[in-house]
Structure formats: C-alpha cells, structure tokens
Amino acid sequence: MSFPLRRRRRLxxxxxxxxxxxxxxxxxEGVAQIPYARLAGSDAEPDAWLTYSGNYRSERFSRLDRIHxxxxxxxxxxxxxxxxxxxxxxxxxxxxxxxMYIAEPPSTIxxxxxxxxxxxxxxxxxxxxxTLNIGFxxxxxxxxxxxxxVFFGTLDAFVMALDRSTGDVRWRVPLxxxxxxxxxxxxxxxxxxxxxxxxxxxxAGVRGFLDAYDAGTGERLWRFWAVPEPGExxxxxxxxxxxxxxxxxxxxxxxxxxxxxxxxxxxxxPAPDWNGDLRPGDNLFTCSLVAIDVETGExxxxxxxxxxxxxxxxxxxxxxxxxxxxEGSPRKLVILANRNAFYYVLDxxxxxxxxxxxxxxxxxxxxxDENGRPVLIPGMDPSEEGTLVWPSLAxxxxxxxxxxxxxxxxxxxPTREMASWYYxxxxxxxxxxxxxGGGERRVVxxxxxxxxxxxxxxxxxxxxxxxxxxxxxxxMATAGDLVFSGTQEGNIFALDADTGEALWDFHAGGQVxxxxxxxxxxxxxxxxxxxGQSVFTFGLAPDASPAEQP
Amino acid sequence: MREEFRYPGRxxxxxxxxxxxxxxxxxxxxQAPEEQGRRLFExxxxxxxxxxxxxxxxxxxxxxxxxxxxxxxxxxxxxxxxIPGTDMPPASSLNTQEIGAVSDYVLSLGVVARVELxxxxxAGRELYEAAACSACHLVNGEGIAFGPDLSDIGLLRGPAYLxxxxxxxxxxxxxxxxxxxxxxAGGAEVxxxxxxxxxxxxxxLTPAGEHRSYRRSNVREVELLPAESLMMSYAGQFDEGELxxxxxxxxxxxxxxDAMTGEPE
Numbered sequence: 001m002s003f004p005l006r007r008r009r010r011l012x013x014x015x016x017x018x019x020x021x022x023x024x025x026x027x028x029e030g031v032a033q034i035p036y037a038r039l040a041g042s043d044a045e046p047d048a049w050l051t052y053s054g055n056y057r058s059e060r061f062s063r064l065d066r067i068h069x070x071x072x073x074x075x076x077x078x079x080x081x082x083x084x085x086x087x088x089x090x091x092x093x094x095x096x097x098x099x100m101y102i103a104e105p106p107s108t109i110x111x112x113x114x115x116x117x118x119x120x121x122x123x124x125x126x127x128x129x130x131t132l133n134i135g136f137x138x139x140x141x142x143x144x145x146x147x148x149x150v151f152f153g154t155l156d157a158f159v160m161a162l163d164r165s166t167g168d169v170r171w172r173v174p175l176x177x178x179x180x181x182x183x184x185x186x187x188x189x190x191x192x193x194x195x196x197x198x199x200x201x202x203x204a205g206v207r208g209f210l211d212a213y214d215a216g217t218g219e220r221l222w223r224f225w226a227v228p229e230p231g232e233x234x235x236x237x238x239x240x241x242x243x244x245x246x247x248x249x250x251x252x253x254x255x256x257x258x259x260x261x262x263x264x265x266x267x268x269x270p271a272p273d274w275n276g277d278l279r280p281g282d283n284l285f286t287c288s289l290v291a292i293d294v295e296t297g298e299x300x301x302x303x304x305x306x307x308x309x310x311x312x313x314x315x316x317x318x319x320x321x322x323x324x325x326x327e328g329s330p331r332k333l334v335i336l337a338n339r340n341a342f343y344y345v346l347d348x349x350x351x352x353x354x355x356x357x358x359x360x361x362x363x364x365x366x367x368x369d370e371n372g373r374p375v376l377i378p379g380m381d382p383s384e385e386g387t388l389v390w391p392s393l394a395x396x397x398x399x400x401x402x403x404x405x406x407x408x409x410x411x412x413x414p415t416r417e418m419a420s421w422y423y424x425x426x427x428x429x430x431x432x433x434x435x436x437g438g439g440e441r442r443v444v445x446x447x448x449x450x451x452x453x454x455x456x457x458x459x460x461x462x463x464x465x466x467x468x469x470x471x472x473x474x475x476m477a478t479a480g481d482l483v484f485s486g487t488q489e490g491n492i493f494a495l496d497a498d499t500g501e502a503l504w505d506f507h508a509g510g511q512v513x514x515x516x517x518x519x520x521x522x523x524x525x526x527x528x529x530x531x532g533q534s535v536f537t538f539g540l541a542p543d544a545s546p547a548e549q550p
Numbered sequence: 551m552r553e554e555f556r557y558p559g560r561x562x563x564x565x566x567x568x569x570x571x572x573x574x575x576x577x578x579x580x581q582a583p584e585e586q587g588r589r590l591f592e593x594x595x596x597x598x599x600x601x602x603x604x605x606x607x608x609x610x611x612x613x614x615x616x617x618x619x620x621x622x623x624x625x626x627x628x629x630x631x632x633i634p635g636t637d638m639p640p641a642s643s644l645n646t647q648e649i650g651a652v653s654d655y656v657l658s659l660g661v662v663a664r665v666e667l668x669x670x671x672x673a674g675r676e677l678y679e680a681a682a683c684s685a686c687h688l689v690n691g692e693g694i695a696f697g698p699d700l701s702d703i704g705l706l707r708g709p710a711y712l713x714x715x716x717x718x719x720x721x722x723x724x725x726x727x728x729x730x731x732x733x734x735a736g737g738a739e740v741x742x743x744x745x746x747x748x749x750x751x752x753x754x755l756t757p758a759g760e761h762r763s764y765r766r767s768n769v770r771e772v773e774l775l776p777a778e779s780l781m782m783s784y785a786g787q788f789d790e791g792e793l794x795x796x797x798x799x800x801x802x803x804x805x806x807x808d809a810m811t812g813e814p815e
Binding site for chain 1: 592593631634639640644645747748749750751767
C-alpha cells in the first residue's frame with residue numbers, strides 16, 4: 001500500500017510547487033476568500049451578492065446605481081443559463097469574485113462564470129427519486145458562502161459543504177430523516193464559523209427545528225426546537241402529545257444582527273394545518289418570529305403573529321432589520337409583512353410589539369390588539385362545508401422576498417389579493433404522509449390580483465403596482481431608485497421606487513418564482529433572476545441616446 | 551409550510567366552481583373510492599384540469615384515450631411522479647391508495663356515455679351548414695377556425711351545455727376566451743377574443759382571424775366583457791325540434807374519424 005502512495009506523492013509534488021508559485025504571485029483578489037468579515041460588511045461591497053437576502057438585515061437592496069431610472073429601458077439579456085434539470089428554479093443566485101452560485105432543482109449546485117453564464121462546475125448530490133417533499137415542490141432556493149466553501153441543503157435532508165473552487169465535497173451530514181418528511185429547500189445562512197440551516201416538513205407533522213453546524217467540520221453545534229416539550233417555556237400551549245407532531249418548520253432563510261448576536265427566524269404553521277381541534281392551545285412557537293442566540297441556540301424572545309393558526313398562515317416570511325426613529329427615539333426594529341395580511345413592527349432587542357397594520361384584504365381578524373394578538377372574527381375557521389376567508393391559503397404574501405430601501409425607508413411587499421374556501425377534515429398522523437386535516441379551494445375572479453406594495457415604516461401604503469395575477473415573485477430594490485420583481489405570467493419588470501410606475505419589462509417565457517439580485521463586474525451592473533427553468537442575467541445595452549440623465 | 555400551489559390562471563370558471571362546490575367529507579377512509587377520487591381530483595387536479603376535468607390551463611381529461619397515459623398503470627405513474635419538463639407536478643402529498651383512487655377517477659372521466667338524444671344528427675348537420683356555423687368553427691378540419699374546434703365537442707360537453715351554448719353563447723365562453731374591447735391610442739375600437747395576456751400586454755384574435763398584440767401602456771382602454779360572446783345567440787332561430795337535431799349532431803362529434811397519423815411528439 002505504501003509504495004503507490006509514495007509514488008503518487010512524488011508525481012504530484014512538482015504540480016503542487018507550481019500551484020504554490022502561482023498563488024504567490026497572484027493579486028489578493030485572485031484567490032479571494034470569503035471570510036465572515038466580508039459577509040458582515042457586505043454593504044461596502046455592492047459588486048457582490050453574498051447572502052440569500054443580500055445582507056444580514058435581509059434588505060434585498062443593491063447599493064449599485066449604474067442601472068437607474070434614466071437608463072433602465074436599455075436593460076437586455078446578457079446571458080441565460082438553462083438548468084435543464086426540470087422543475088422550478090426558485091434560487092436567488094449568489095455572486096462573489098466573478099462567480100455565480102446557483103441551485104438547480106431538486107438539489108444540484110452549479111458555479112457559473114458571472115460574465116458569460118458558462119458553467120465552471122456542478123455538483124449533483126444524487127437525491128433519490130423516492131425522496132419525500134410533502135407540502136412543497138422539489139426546489140432549492142440557494143446556497144451560503146463562507147471562507148472557501150459553498151453550503152447548501154438537499155431535499156433528502158443532508159447539509160453539505162462543497163469546495164468553492166471545484167465543487168468537491170468537503171463534508172456531508174444528516175440534518176433529519178426524510179422518511180418522516182424532513183427536507184431542506186431553504187438557503188442556509190452562514191455566520192462567523194457557523195452555518196444556520198432551516199428545514200421543511202410541517203405538512204408531514206414534523207416537529208420543526210433550526211440547526212447550527214460548524215462551518216469547518218459539519219459538526220452540529222446546537223438545535224433550537226420550534227415546538228417546546230411539556231415543561232419547557234411555551235410547552236403549556238399544547239395538550240397531550242400534539243407537540244410531537246406540531247409542525248413549526250423553519251423553511252426560509254432568516255436574518256442576523258451581529259451586534260446583538262441574535263438570529264431572527266420565522267417559524268411555520270402548526271400541524272395538522274386546517275384542523276385545529278387536534279391541537280388545542282396557542283401552539284407556540286408556530287407562526288412566530290423568534291430571536292435566537294447565535295452562540296447557544298437559546299431562545300431570547302418570541303412573538304406569535306397567529307396563535308392557534310388554522311389557515312396555514314405560517315410566519316416564515318423574511319424579517320427585515322431596520323434601525324430607525326420610532327416615536328421619537330432611535331430603536332432597533334424588525335419589520336415583517338406576514339402571510340396573515342398584517343404588517344408588523346417589533347423591537348428586535350426585546351420582541352416588544354409596536355404596531356400592526358392591514359396591508360392586504362383580510363376577513364379573519366377585527367384588529368390586532370395592543371399586545372399584538374389578533375381579535376378574531378367568529379366563524380372564520382375551516383369547516384366541513386367550506387369557509388370563505390381572505391387571504392387565501394398562500395396568504396397575502398408568502399416566501400417571495402420583500403425588499404427594503406433604507407434611503408426611502410420603504411418596504412416593498414409582493415402581495416396577493418385572493419380568497420379561499422377553507423375545508424376541514426379528519427387527520428391522523430402517520431409518519432411520512434401528509435398531516436393536513438383539510439384543504440382549500442381558491443377563488444379566482446375579478447377581485448383576484450397581485451401587487452407590489454410600498455409600505456412606509458408605519459405600514460401606510462405609499463404606492464402599489466398592480467399585477468394581473470397574485471404575486472409569486474420576490475422583490476429587489478436598488479440604489480438606482482428601482483424596484484425589480486416578476487409575475488407568474490412570465491414578466492420581469494422594474495418600477496420607479498418613488499411612484500411604482502413601470503419603467504421596463506421583459507417577457508421571460510416562464511413563471512418568475514424567485515427573487516431578483518444584482519451584482520457588478522468590471523464596472524458594469526447586472527440584474528439576475530430565475531424564471532421558468534432558467535436564470536436570466538440582464539445588463540445595459542449600449543447607449544443610444546447621449547442625452548440620458550439619471 | 552404549504553408553499554402555495556400553482557395558480558390556475560384567470561381561466562377558472564368561477565360560477566361553475568361555486569355551483570359545483572361539494573361537501574368535503576370528513577376522513578378519507580370512510581368514503582367510497584370513486585367519491586374519494588373525485589374529492590382528491592377537485593383539490594389537487596382541478597386547478598389546472600378543470601373542476602369537471604374538461605381542461606383549463608392543463609389539458610382536458612374527458613377523453614377515451616389520454617395522450618400520455620395509455621393505460622391505468624401509466625396514469626398512476628404520471629400522477630405519482632408528474633411529467634418532467636411540463637407543469638404537471640408529482641402528487642407528492644398523496645399516498646399510494648389515494649393515487650389509485652384519483653387515477654381511477656380520471657379514467658372514469660373518459661367514459662362519456664352515449665345518451666340517446668331525441669334529435670336527428672343528419673338533420674342537425676344540415677342545419678349546421680345552413681346556419682353557416684362553419685364560418686366560425688372547425689369540424690374535422692373543415693370550416694374557419696375562430697371559435698372552438700367542435701370536432702370532439704360531443705366528448706367534451708354534454709347536451710344541455712351544447713343547447714345553452716347555441717341559445718346563450720355568452721354563458722358558455724371560457725374565461726380564457728373572453729371577449730375584449732380595446733380602445734386604441736387613436737380612438738379606434740377593436741373587439742376580439744382574448745388569446746393571452748399578462749401584466750404588461752394583451753393578445754387578441756379578431757373576428758377577421760387576425761392576431762393583435764397591445765401594450766397596455768399604449769392603449770386607452772382594455773375592457774373584458776365577461777357577459778358577451780363574439781358568437782351571436784341563435785335563440786329563436788330554431789324551433790325545438792331543430793335544436794334537438796343540432797344538439798344531436800354536435801353530440802355525435804367524438805373526434806376526427808380520419809384518425810390523424812402523424813408521428814407522436
């Protein structure tokens with residue numbers, strides 16, 4: 001055994017020397033790493049897009065302004081990457097140092113040359129056909145970058161680290177058991193030395209959790225359970241064994257405040273979804289936003305938007321962290337447009353409820369009281385014969401990212417104006433099968449439409465851009481005074497951030513079920529967004545009119 | 551984490567949806583398989599294939615032979631795994647028994663009984679030609695293609711629907727074929743059938759058979775006229791016996807008799 005090994009080493013030695021020699025003469029950016037400091041300071045590096053929502057505050061705001069209101073009409077496709085794997089592409093690409101990292105359905109990761117779209121490497125983890133995806137499509141929404149690795153989760157519930165240069169596997173660890181419905185569709189969030197990974201599976205009656213892994217080794221550092229055991233704080237909001245199958249999936253990517261050392265993560269709906277009789281109580285911490293100590297995984301505070309939810313209005317929507325004056329004094333806030341049709345402002349140090357306003361039609365709550373608890377309208381629970389309620393099951397918004405313009409202090413929310421008939425039925429927990437207790441039938445009529453709505457910090461409506469059909473696309477805002485989004489009809493478009501007026505649109509020929517992002521190379525700004533089964537990247541066509549002004 | 555399903559488009563016939571609302575029974579185990587299959591179909595399939603399986607954004611399933619599902623086993627596989635490269639998703643939230651029930655229900659949709667109708671199809675055919683129906687409809691490739699192709703209308707629609715479509719065509723217009731009135735920038739009005747639309751544009755087919763595409767921002771007005779059809783009403787033009795004949799002729803149209811012989815796609 002030892003002889004061939006020695007021989008191989010000898011043969012490789014000159015090569016290693018050559019590589020070391022190259023490394024020694026390359027400029028620093030040629031072998032750039034992505035240390036935590038780059039992630040935490042990403043606002044200073046607008047050419048890159050280093051985390052799922054653009055920065056730790058989840059603003060999804062590009063500080064690039066080379067594409068602006070005066071030239072956005074010249075936006076044209078620069079290149080298109082066709083995944084060819086079938087299925088929906090819901091990824092937000094990341095870009096660092098000229099390389100774009102994307103996820104293709106169900107769990108394949110690819111690195112593309114961001115200049116041309118040409119593929120640099122691809123890793124298919126080989127998700128078995130029989131992998132369960134109960135309650136969601138076979139998608140992957142993206143990766144996380146840290147140091148020399150690309151982190152992602154697989155549909156069959158493994159967390160993996162790939163080498164950023166080659167796509168080779170560094171480590172692979174199981175997060176949960178897909179045979180009972182645990183899966184990963186969300187992009188992880190990388191922080192200092194850790195990878196935070198959420199899971200899917202609430203519709204299978206999985207008990208939700210959020211994990212932290214050592215970025216270097218894959219060792220699990222902590223697990224936060226979204227549903228407490230009896231005796232733990234919140235455990236008294238469940239009866240009997242219902243907590244064991246209580247849901248509360250963590251299926252989107254949260255936000256992070258490095259100064260406070262807190263992660264902010266939205267938690268999913270209780271299980272079974274539509275039959276609440278099987279789980280009396282408020283069902284904490286389902287449908288809540290939680291603040292978790294990044295070092296220990298301990299719960300700092302929680303705020304429950306929809307106690308004892310029976311409409312599948314989970315609270316996984318992206319929380320946006322904002323520092324602003326609030327009623328006369330500077331305050332660290334977290335804002336969130338919830339699936340339940342209310343927009344919320346909370347103090348992110350304490351979880352204190354500050355304000356809620358209705359941003360989309362709803363017929364289930366009279367109002368939100370001074371503690372942030374909804375005052376219910378009677379008779380709006382799902383029923384055997386069906387109950388008509390606004391918003392629909394998919395909610396007034398859903399996983400489609402909002403964007404926050406820190407200059408205007410506007411939150412741009414992809415909105416769905418739609419009702420559903422909600423039905424209730426029996427549900428019996430059987431591992432690895434749907435645990436639902438009912439269903440919905442959507443109402444599609446003249447009152448059904450979509451919009452991008454611009455909300456001021458207090459929740460008041462500044463403008464709306466109306467779409468033909470309810471929103472399914474995320475939104476990105478830019479320092480070029482633009483707001484980008486898409487439609488399920490296949491449009492990709494740009495709006496004036498001040499007025500909501502449409503300034504540019506492009507028909508991509510496939511539903512836009514993803515959020516846009518932006519990056520720059522060699523001084524040129526690009527916009528990327530997935531549509532259909534492809535990733536589109538747009539840049540400015542040559543200037544035809546020299547008179548253009550920003 | 552039910553991450554919203556596919557939106558069925560503007561095409562779902564709302565009055566029909568509401569009219570057809572059926573009690574969702576409690577518990578799957580207690581129901582007969584055919585009832586269970588229908589229920590599952592309504593929840594999981596009807597968004598695209600129509601509440602009655604006649605098609606919508608997805609293809610109609612009320613056919614004796616489904617193009618891809620050539621036998622019951624293949625159909626089950628398609629329901630289970632979806633059709634890669636199309637919008638047909640796998641029914642990943644259904645168990646094997648439920649997949650069987652919904653597949654059997656889909657197969658049952660293709661069995662459209664030939665009911666005995668009072669009219670005379672041959673006389674109906676003469677009326678069809680005399681009334682110049684072929685000026686707007688195709689039957690087995692003959693006629694002018696503007697309204698729906700009627701070659702297999704007897705499979706797709708029942709006699710009551712066909713009678714209503716003749717007398718009150720506006721009630722029979724599928725939402726995706728709605729009549730649209732457009733006022734162009736210069737003030738000219740154009741009527742046509744909606745062919746497609748999105749947030750920024752709309753495409754119509756004019757009665758002259760011409761496709762027109764408009765940017766919403768470039769026209770004065772786009773008005774959908776859900777209560778109007780580009781087909782005139784034939785109410786009062788036929789007596790009862792003639793209507794029976796015409797319906798009998800249409801009901802007899804069950805697909806091209808000169809079976810198409812192209813290569814499968």
